[in-house]
Amino acid sequence: MPKVLVSDPIDQSGLDILAQVAQVDVKTKLPLEELVQLIPNYDALMIRSGTKVTSEVIEAASQLKIIGRAGVGVDNVDVAAATRRGIVVVNSPEGNTIAAAEHALAMMLSLSRNIPEADKSVKASAWDRKKFTGVEVYKKILGVVGLGKIGSHVATVARAMGMNILAYDPFISKERAAELGCTLVDLDLLFQEADYITLHIPKTPETAHLINAEALAKMKPTARIVNCARGGIIDEAALHEAVKNGTIAGAAIDVYESEPLGESSLRELGKSVVLTPHLGASTAEAQINVAVDVAEQIRDVLLGLPARSAVNIPGLRPDVLERLRPYLQLAETLGNLVGQLAGGRVEQVQITLQGDLANQDSKPIVIATLKGLLTNALRERVNYVNASIEAKERGIQVIETRDAGVKDFSGSLYVSAQGSLGEHSVTGIILGGTEVRITDINQFPINVPPTKYMLFTLHRDMPGIIGKIGSLLGSFNVNIASMQVGRQIVRGDAVMVLSIDDPLPDGILEEITKVPGIRDAYTVAL
Numbered sequence: 001m002p003k004v005l006v007s008d009p010i011d012q013s014g015l016d017i018l019a020q021v022a023q024v025d026v027k028t029k030l031p032l033e034e035l036v037q038l039i040p041n042y043d044a045l046m047i048r049s050g051t052k053v054t055s056e057v058i059e060a061a062s063q064l065k066i067i068g069r070a071g072v073g074v075d076n077v078d079v080a081a082a083t084r085r086g087i088v089v090v091n092s093p094e095g096n097t098i099a100a101a102e103h104a105l106a107m108m109l110s111l112s113r114n115i116p117e118a119d120k121s122v123k124a125s126a127w128d129r130k131k132f133t134g135v136e137v138y139k140k141i142l143g144v145v146g147l148g149k150i151g152s153h154v155a156t157v158a159r160a161m162g163m164n165i166l167a168y169d170p171f172i173s174k175e176r177a178a179e180l181g182c183t184l185v186d187l188d189l190l191f192q193e194a195d196y197i198t199l200h201i202p203k204t205p206e207t208a209h210l211i212n213a214e215a216l217a218k219m220k221p222t223a224r225i226v227n228c229a230r231g232g233i234i235d236e237a238a239l240h241e242a243v244k245n246g247t248i249a250g251a252a253i254d255v256y257e258s259e260p261l262g263e264s265s266l267r268e269l270g271k272s273v274v275l276t277p278h279l280g281a282s283t284a285e286a287q288i289n290v291a292v293d294v295a296e297q298i299r300d301v302l303l304g305l306p307a308r309s310a311v312n313i314p315g316l317r318p319d320v321l322e323r324l325r326p327y328l329q330l331a332e333t334l335g336n337l338v339g340q341l342a343g344g345r346v347e348q349v350q351i352t353l354q355g356d357l358a359n360q361d362s363k364p365i366v367i368a369t370l371k372g373l374l375t376n377a378l379r380e381r382v383n384y385v386n387a388s389i390e391a392k393e394r395g396i397q398v399i400e401t402r403d404a405g406v407k408d409f410s411g412s413l414y415v416s417a418q419g420s421l422g423e424h425s426v427t428g429i430i431l432g433g434t435e436v437r438i439t440d441i442n443q444f445p446i447n448v449p450p451t452k453y454m455l456f457t458l459h460r461d462m463p464g465i466i467g468k469i470g471s472l473l474g475s476f477n478v479n480i481a482s483m484q485v486g487r488q489i490v491r492g493d494a495v496m497v498l499s500i501d502d503p504l505p506d507g508i509l510e511e512i513t514k515v516p517g518i519r520d521a522y523t524v525a526l
């Protein structure tokens with residue numbers, strides 16, 4: 001049974017799903033050294049934001065197939081290192097959207113109405129109303145930085161509260177912003193005009209310290225800033241100075257440069273600053289959503305199925321995946337077959353989506369073909385995550401084409417490879433929705449299902465040759481399960497495809513090539 005390590009608190013609903021297919025060990029607050037020691041025993045790791053999955057952890061993770069982040073941000077995972085090791089990283093892109101958006105709105109209102117400090121004072125038996133007079137958000141300008149899933153929801157609700165929305169997001173169209181009732185502006189204008197600024201962007205090298213002393217200096221002295229996105233987007237030292245000096249009016253912060261928040265001057269700023277301990281996703285509903293979403297993906301990957309929200313392999317909508325699944329199998333089989341026919345050192349591979357298949361998303365099909373192509377060399381080290389990188393590192397040139405005009409079958413896949421045994425090509429189709437059929441080898445039409453052990457010959461189409469190969473295989477005690485011949489013209493060149501029950505014994509291939517009329521022979525194990 002596979003083993004899953006859950007190293008952050010995860011809702012029971014997720015643990016129950018994992019337990020259907022795996023042994024589940026929940027061990028939270030592990031020091032790095034302990035995680036490094038334990039991880040070689042596990043097939044999957046499920047985390048929230050607490051666990052840092054560093055390159056050191058990934059190096060030690062000799063069995064790990066998947067890291068599941070029950071949340072959105074994967075900045076606590078070294079995704080590049082995981083990709084290199086062929087480990088799938090999945091997240092839950094939408095499970096906590098509403099929770100995070102509502103937290104940002106709650107922070108904005110708490111800050112405006114001094115709710116945390118007022119609460120503290122009443123609980124300390126005071127009744128001080130004047131001290132906690134606040135400001136309204138109605139008719140104020142909200143600057144939304146990042147108009148993705150969370151930013152959009154914040155903008156929609158804020159508009160309903162009577163706010164006017166400016167937005168900055170270089171990857172969102174004006175039309176989409178207009179649909180949400182936002183005006184797209186550049187960042188400087190947003191900084192200058194906004195009464196409230198709320199951040200909903202990932203932390204990247206471009207967004208690190210986006211809010212620094214220079215940016216804060218452009219804001220209104222009455223401006224208030226909310227960060228429920230990621231620590232490090234705001235320079236905390238600069239923020240402290242800006243609030244202390246009255247450059248801006250205040251800030252509400254959920255995420256920090258270093259978590260848990262250690263010593264911090266932000267704590268000294270009284271009611272001008274509201275601080276929460278990374279609570280954006282902490283609602284009962286969001287925790288069930290993300291736990292179920294990610295646990296289902298871990299379960300699927302452990303069962304050999306693709307994940308729907310992998311961040312390091314092309315994401316596919318489940319309905320698209322369902323439609324493509326047989327073609328991924330076809331691509332992998334043809335890649336593996338052509339890779340063996342072409343011998344080692346493949347320099348170039350051409351992948352053509354033909355007929356109706358030409359209308360499909362080619363990326364996963366190309367990846368599946370490369371995975372098949374490299375399987376012989378890399379075995380279980382190659383998978384959907386690292387196949388493209390491995391192919392690139394081996395200097396394999398990948399040519400991807402489409403030909404909707406090929407109408408022999410409703411949809412077919414053509415793969416050719418140039419390797420140490422020359423150039424070889426195969427074509428295949430899916431029959432009856434699930435069955436792989438090889439319909440062409442090196443331009444010779446055939447119709448055979450792939451089997452574990454196969455023998456291919458290229459020979460002259462002449463009487464007696466099939467019998468000779470049959471007798472030769474018989475003399476080596478090789479049992480033939482099925483045989484088919486394909487030719488272009490009578491008594492011209494032909495191919496023979498044999499499915500055999502066992503691997504071909506050493507030396508027999510050489511004997512086959514000595515049979516008069518045989519030009520070449522290849523054996524493959526799929």
Ligand SMILES: NC(=O)C1=CN([C@@H]2O[C@H](COP(=O)(O)OP(=O)(O)OC[C@H]3O[C@@H](n4cnc5c(N)ncnc54)[C@H](O)[C@@H]3O)[C@@H](O)[C@H]2O)C=CC1
Binds near residue numbers: 074200206228229281
């Ligand atoms: N505090 C918490 O507990 C939670 C925090 N988050 C964080 O919230 C952030 C946003 O999450 P989602 O809305 O789900 O992500 P999303 O991917 O839907 O949206 C992010 C938006 O940022 C935009 N963007 C990227 N780089 C940008 C840049 N340099 N300047 C301006 N815009 C840029 C993108 O175009 C995209 O529209 C993420 O950092 C995520 O980790 C998410 C959930 C909970």
Ligand SMILES: O=C(O)CCC(=O)C(=O)O
Binds near residue numbers: 072074096280282
């Ligand atoms: O797991 C959590 O509570 C943090 C959520 C978060 O920051 C995210 O989903 O990006």
